[in-house]
Amino acid sequence: MFKQPDGGPVSPASVEEKHERGVPILLQQIRRFYEELARVHGKRGLDHIRRVSAEYGNELLARARKRVKENDVQSVGLYVVRIFNNIDVDGELVEFGPDRVTVRCQQCPYPFTSTEVCEAHTTMERVIVEGLGDDLTYTVERSIPGGDDVCDHVIARRKGGRS
Amino acid sequence: MIRLPESIDYEEVPIEKRYRAATRALSARIGALYRRAVDEFGDEALELIRSVNRRHARDLARDLCEGGGPRDAGAAALCLARLLDLVGMDGEVLELSPACARISVESCPFGISSPELCEARTTLESEFVRSLADDLHVEIEKCAALGDESCQFRIDRVSR
Numbered sequence: 125m126f127k128q129p130d131g132g133p134v135s136p137a138s139v140e141e142k143h144e145r146g147v148p149i150l151l152q153q154i155r156r157f158y159e160e161l162a163r164v165h166g167k168r169g170l171d172h173i174r175r176v177s178a179e180y181g182n183e184l185l186a187r188a189r190k191r192v193k194e195n196d197v198q199s200v201g202l203y204v205v206r207i208f209n210n211i212d213v214d215g216e217l218v219e220f221g222p223d224r225v226t227v228r229c230q231q232c233p234y235p236f237t238s239t240e241v242c243e244a245h246t247t248m249e250r251v252i253v254e255g256l257g258d259d260l261t262y263t264v265e266r267s268i269p270g271g272d273d274v275c276d277h278v279i280a281r282r283k284g285g286r287s
Numbered sequence: 288m289i290r291l292p293e294s295i296d297y298e299e300v301p302i303e304k305r306y307r308a309a310t311r312a313l314s315a316r317i318g319a320l321y322r323r324a325v326d327e328f329g330d331e332a333l334e335l336i337r338s339v340n341r342r343h344a345r346d347l348a349r350d351l352c353e354g355g356g357p358r359d360a361g362a363a364a365l366c367l368a369r370l371l372d373l374v375g376m377d378g379e380v381l382e383l384s385p386a387c388a389r390i391s392v393e394s395c396p397f398g399i400s401s402p403e404l405c406e407a408r409t410t411l412e413s414e415f416v417r418s419l420a421d422d423l424h425v426e427i428e429k430c431a432a433l434g435d436e437s438c439q440f441r442i443d444r445v446s447r
Contacts, residue, residue, distance in 0.1 A: 126372035127379040134368040134380060143306040146373035149347065150313035153411075156339045157320060164335060165328065176323045180316055202297060205289045209300065210309045216290040227289060 147211055148233070155234040158241045173244035181251030188252050195257035201225030201279045203256070204249060208277075215274075222281075229275040232268045239270040246277075253279055310375025311396065318397030325404055333407040340411035347411075348418035358420035360442045364388030367416055367440070378437070385444065392438040395431045405432040409440075416442055 126134040137145070161169035192203045198220060204227055205217065213233050219226035236242040246264055253262035259282045266272040291297050300308075324332035351373075352366040361383040368380050368390055378392040399405050405427070413425040422445055429439035 125377060126368045128365075128368075129380055129383055133372075134365060135372050137373070139303050139306050142373055142375075143302060143309070146375060147306070147309050147313065149370075149374050150310065150317065153317055153340075153343055154313065154320065156343055157317075157324075157336070160335055160339050161324065164331075168327075172324060172327055173320075176320050179323070180319055202295070205291070205297070206300065208289050210305045210312070212288060212305075212309075214288065217292065217295070220292065220295060229289075 143212060151211065151234045154245075155236060155241075158236075158245065159238070162238065162241055162244075170240055170244045173241065174247045177245055177247035178251050181248035182255070184248070185252055185255040188256060192256055195260070197221070197223060197225050197257075197260060197279055197281055200253055200256045200260055201227065204253065204262075204277060204279060207249070207252075218276075224278065224280040226265075227277040227279075229268075229277065232275060236269045239267055242267055242269050249277070307375065314375065314396035315398060318395075318399055321397070321404055321408060322399070322401075325401070333403060336404070336407040337410040340408065341414045344411045344414035345418045348415050352419055358423075359385035360388045360423060360444045361385050363416045363419045363423050364390055364440075364442050366419060367412060367442070370415065371412075381439075387444070388442045389428070390440045390442075391429075392440075395438060400432050402430060402432050405430055412440060420444075422446075
């Protein structure tokens with residue numbers, strides 16, 4: 125919290141309001157930097173986003189392993205829901221089977237306008253999902269920046285994987 | 288929020304915890320992105336960080352501080368403190384007058400330890416204040432990246 129000289133808060137905003145207004149400020153800061161990096165440096169910029177997202181995903185993986193007790197599709201899918209809920213993504217779980225979970229998002233919280241930037245950024249989610257279960261995959265099957273009306277984040281068991 | 292069928296057992300996380308987790312994680316991610324960009328692209332990355340933050344700051348000043356009211360150092364400091372508060376930073380306004388104001392931030396949420404990167408990133412705060420009134424000047428008086436115990440911004444009204 126930020127205090128005034130008299131010790132009172134600088135803002136009367138509730139935590140709900142702060143979440144609703146503050147989190148998008150940081151998301152947009154990330155998106156703007158990505159877009160500029162990709163515009164100026166092209167493939168090298170996108171590779172950079174992938175690399176940093178992978179590193180960040182690996183950092184989170186240790187924490188995720190403690191929280192997700194089972195490495196099945198559903199448990200890992202719910203962990204992805206938890207990540208999305210932290211940043212208040214609007215959407216629903218449209219598929220919740222033993223081999224496939226689909227999280228459908230109505231809007232991109234960043235919001236990305238390029239599929240390449242989206243793909244590079246979601247390396248983090250892919251690293252976490254595939255790190256939690258080596259027979260699991262993470263893909264964005266429908267994508268708003270790609271022209272779809274929703275984003276479908278799919279956590280699935282690799283073909284031939286254990287059910 | 289992601290809506291779930293009632294049959295699914297899911298432990299809701301309280302909003303306070305989600306807010307803290309999100310602001311900390313996103314700030315850390317921004318810091319990591321910037322640090323690694325400087326490793327990879329050097330001064331070009333610093334200039335990119337400055338230019339992106341300048342644009343972001345102007346939009347934020349317009350969105351968050353629209354409306355009348357004085358545009359002196361004290362008013363600008365309060366507006367900046369509200370922005371820092373929104374993105375989850377902890378700190379305090381130490382001094383508040385029309386001519387001069389000082390804000391202290393407890394620690395760097397971006398995990399930045401290089402003065403050059405700190406200067407590039409804080410283009411956001413400097414430009415935010417300048418967007419409110421172009422006779423205001425921001426100086427970083429203390430910098431955790433340089434070994435100080437906290438970061439401190441000083442805002443002065445400069446005569447033209």
